[in-house]
Amino acid sequence: MLKKKRVLVAMSGGVDSSVAAALLVEQGYEVVGATMQVWDYSKNTCDVSEGFGTCCSSIDVEDARAVADALQIPFYVINCEEPFYQYVIDDFVQNYLQGQTPIPCVHCNGFLKFKYLLQKMKELNCDYLATGHYAKIKRSPSGEYQLITSVDTWKDQTYFLFSLSKEVLPYLMFPVGDWEKPRLREYAEKKGLPVARKKDSTGICFIGKEGHGAFIRSQVGKDIPGPLLRYPSGEKLGEHRGIFYFTYGQRKGLGVCSDRPLYVVKIDPSNNAVWLGEEEYLFSRELKIKNVNVLGRIRKGEELKVKIRFHHAGAAAEVCDVGEAFWSLRFKEPQRAITPGQAAVFYRDSQLLGGGWIC
Amino acid sequence: MLIYGAMPDFRCLKEKGRIFLDHNATTPLAQCVMDKLLEWAKVWGNPSSIHQTGRAPKALLREARNAVGDFIGSHPLEVAFTSGGSESNNWALKGGYWTQKAKDPRRQEVIVSAVEHPSVMKAAKFLEDQGAKIIKVPVSREGVMDLDFYESALNEKTALVSIMYANNETGHIFPIPSMVKKAHEVGALFHCDGVQALGKVTVNVQSWGVDMASFSAHKCYSLKGCGVLYIRKGLVVESLIHGGGQERRRRAGTENTLGIASFGEVAKNYKDQVSSFYEKVLALRKRLEEGLKEFVDGVEIIGENQKRVPNTVGVILPSGVYGESVLMNLDIEGFSVSTGSACSSGSSEPSATLTAMGFSRQEAERSLRISLGWGSTEEDIQEFIIALAKIIRRLKSL
Numbered sequence: 001m002l003k004k005k006r007v008l009v010a011m012s013g014g015v016d017s018s019v020a021a022a023l024l025v026e027q028g029y030e031v032v033g034a035t036m037q038v039w040d041y042s043k044n045t046c047d048v049s050e051g052f053g054t055c056c057s058s059i060d061v062e063d064a065r066a067v068a069d070a071l072q073i074p075f076y077v078i079n080c081e082e083p084f085y086q087y088v089i090d091d092f093v094q095n096y097l098q099g100q101t102p103i104p105c106v107h108c109n110g111f112l113k114f115k116y117l118l119q120k121m122k123e124l125n126c127d128y129l130a131t132g133h134y135a136k137i138k139r140s141p142s143g144e145y146q147l148i149t150s151v152d153t154w155k156d157q158t159y160f161l162f163s164l165s166k167e168v169l170p171y172l173m174f175p176v177g178d179w180e181k182p183r184l185r186e187y188a189e190k191k192g193l194p195v196a197r198k199k200d201s202t203g204i205c206f207i208g209k210e211g212h213g214a215f216i217r218s219q220v221g222k223d224i225p226g227p228l229l230r231y232p233s234g235e236k237l238g239e240h241r242g243i244f245y246f247t248y249g250q251r252k253g254l255g256v257c258s259d260r261p262l263y264v265v266k267i268d269p270s271n272n273a274v275w276l277g278e279e280e281y282l283f284s285r286e287l288k289i290k291n292v293n294v295l296g297r298i299r300k301g302e303e304l305k306v307k308i309r310f311h312h313a314g315a316a317a318e319v320c321d322v323g324e325a326f327w328s329l330r331f332k333e334p335q336r337a338i339t340p341g342q343a344a345v346f347y348r349d350s351q352l353l354g355g356g357w358i359c
Numbered sequence: 360m361l362i363y364g365a366m367p368d369f370r371c372l373k374e375k376g377r378i379f380l381d382h383n384a385t386t387p388l389a390q391c392v393m394d395k396l397l398e399w400a401k402v403w404g405n406p407s408s409i410h411q412t413g414r415a416p417k418a419l420l421r422e423a424r425n426a427v428g429d430f431i432g433s434h435p436l437e438v439a440f441t442s443g444g445s446e447s448n449n450w451a452l453k454g455g456y457w458t459q460k461a462k463d464p465r466r467q468e469v470i471v472s473a474v475e476h477p478s479v480m481k482a483a484k485f486l487e488d489q490g491a492k493i494i495k496v497p498v499s500r501e502g503v504m505d506l507d508f509y510e511s512a513l514n515e516k517t518a519l520v521s522i523m524y525a526n527n528e529t530g531h532i533f534p535i536p537s538m539v540k541k542a543h544e545v546g547a548l549f550h551c552d553g554v555q556a557l558g559k560v561t562v563n564v565q566s567w568g569v570d571m572a573s574f575s576a577h578k579c580y581s582l583k584g585c586g587v588l589y590i591r592k593g594l595v596v597e598s599l600i601h602g603g604g605q606e607r608r609r610r611a612g613t614e615n616t617l618g619i620a621s622f623g624e625v626a627k628n629y630k631d632q633v634s635s636f637y638e639k640v641l642a643l644r645k646r647l648e649e650g651l652k653e654f655v656d657g658v659e660i661i662g663e664n665q666k667r668v669p670n671t672v673g674v675i676l677p678s679g680v681y682g683e684s685v686l687m688n689l690d691i692e693g694f695s696v697s698t699g700s701a702c703s704s705g706s707s708e709p710s711a712t713l714t715a716m717g718f719s720r721q722e723a724e725r726s727l728r729i730s731l732g733w734g735s736t737e738e739d740i741q742e743f744i745i746a747l748a749k750i751i752r753r754l755k756s757l
Contacts, residue, residue: 032687032691074687074690074691076687078683119757120684122757123681123684123687123688123754123757124684124687124688124691125688125691125753
């Protein structure tokens with residue numbers, strides 16, 4: 001008899017990764033569960049009260065353990081606090097201090113789940129690493145591994161996976177990529193998984209109710225005030241507490257009165273200024289990206305679907321220049337709030353081809 | 360479902376399909392306890408009651424106290440039952456310190472070793488926050504306590520000394536009787552955490568000469584949730600848990616009759632087995648250590664040539680291999696061992712004991728603790744060595 005293939009499943013304690021583990025057990029794999037403990041919930045902002053769905057609270061670790069017990073699989077908590085701090089938190093804070101709006105989940109995937117945990121997977125003599133991401137891996141006729149959007153297009157999380165290296169794809173499994181969320185919950189219910197009715201986690205796992213600004217402040221230790229300027233005139237409208245409280249396209253909580261609705265149209269770290277202006281100034285066609293990761297063939301001049309934030313439907317854009325350091329793209333239609341620090345991710349139909357960080 | 364450990368004279372439960380080599384964490388239940396559990400459960404009265412319902416449970420306690428007293432070499436009335444080793448240690452440190460300070464306010468210093476159990480370390484930290492001065496006696500990489508340091512630390516301001524008889528991670532035995540003498544010369548109280556000694560070596564608190572000593576039932580084939588603080592006759596220690604007059608007004612709370620009865624039963628049946636345990640387990644450990652050295656290149660046995668309890672082997676694995684990964688691999692293959700570190704509880708800090716002994720963080724992360732017990736067999740050891748060698752070879756090839 002062939003030896004069963006062994007899979008390490010990253011279990012967050014949420015319903016998606018719990019179902020992923022259950023499906024693999026059902027499919028006959030030898031499954032080992034692991035939770036990455038990324039944040040010391042006892043000493044920081046994380047709050048373990050009900051409804052605050054995080055991947056770092058002890059409640060979630062205990063939920064994951066309960067699911068592993070129900071599935072009768074080995075389960076381990078792997079401490080990732082140090083690498084999480086190094087690769088995710090530090091970068092998050094630095095990005096905001098530079099006037100950008102970062103996506104920590106991409107780094108968590110790239111540096112922790114699919115690097116650190118991948119190493120653990122090999123150490124535990126597993127053949128694959130599985131997660132509860134809504135994404136699919138497909139092998140093309142030519143044998144190339146491709147990252148494909150999930151069946152549930154609303155839940156699709158490929159956007160957060162654009163930075164994965166090509167080499168890791170053959171080791172990955174995304175068992176829930178073929179599922180639609182409502183069916184997945186039904187399945188969890190049917191299987192009697194203890195987390196079947198647990199709320200979905202939303203937002204960034206280590207940011208509490210007070211928002212990212214308060215988090216950055218707690219890390220930096222102080223506010224860093226600067227001017228609020230009218231775009232494009234430069235007229236000073238007031239003071240702000242720090243550029244890290246703001247994001248492009250933001251309208252609420254600006255702290256100024258105006259007869260017309262004003263938006264954050266520019267954040268300038270060089271003079272610590274936040275520029276406010278009418279919505280029209282938020283639209284543009286051009287963008288430049290750096291640290292581009294390529295997972296599929298892309299030709300210069302090709303028109304692709306490009307997403308500039310997680311909840312962006314994607315829009316047609318031409319790849320104008322593919323340089324060593326930077327790529328430039330041009331959208332067919334102007335896009336609202338192209339935000340530095342976010343990622344531009346390219347798709348051809350349902351295949352993710354790559355992406356880079358918006359400058 | 361029940362299979363028994365190898366020794367016919369003292370049997371304990373064994374997990375089917377698994378090899379348990381983590382007896383310093385807990386021990387399998389003794390068969391003699393298993394046999395009587397239901398009987399004890401039926402005696403559900405409150406031992407403190409005046410009416411007749413309280414008599415049978417009271418008798419259980421009395422018998423257990425006699426047996427445990429006999430087991431540890433004390434008078435039964437010097438035995439105070441607690442909820443376990445951690446409570447006993449907390450009580451000894453806090454109660455001992457408060458008592459001493461009440462008698463003489465200048466006595467504000469507490470001496471512990473650098474390798475004590477967290478329940479001693481954290482209790483000491485608590486006292487430090489209350490104004491005590493905590494002095495930690497260094498222990499070398501080889502597992503030797505710095506006795507010169509200890510002696511020079513003792514003075515008329517020393518309230519209390521708390522030193523473990525045997526270390527939980529490395530098994531090293533410290534020279535308690537001679538240390539007690541030195542402490543008493545300056546009028547300090549001496550507490551000994553004897554949790555890892557009981558059942559492994561002959562324990563006699565009177566010959567140790569200590570004022571207080573902690574023991575735990577579940578480290579010795581009994582139920583969890585029960586421990587003992589031995590308090591020398593004539594010594595009055597401030598209570599930790601206030602309330603009713605149980606345990607001769609020393610420790611409030613209705614007694615854990617089942618746990619206590621189990622401890623008593625083991626004490627009664629086990630007392631005369633300690634020396635055969637010692638020999639049997641020491642022979643197994645020698646096999647284990649020889650096997651480790653033969654099949655695992657670059658392995659270091661911590662303080663190999665120092666006096667140790669017979670069942671414990673602390674090792675530093677060859678470089679490039681994480682203890683935690685080895686533990687998980689072994690677990691998947693059906694072996695229960697532990698790392699020297701507290702990783703399993705979610706902490707990223709490597710073993711405080713090993714780093715205090717001078718091992719680097721990297722070395723401490725490569726530590727593994729193998730602790731044998733009554734159920735351990737020669738086959739267990741052989742299978743373990745084969746599995747470990749294979750795992751390490753694979754990990755090193757990654």
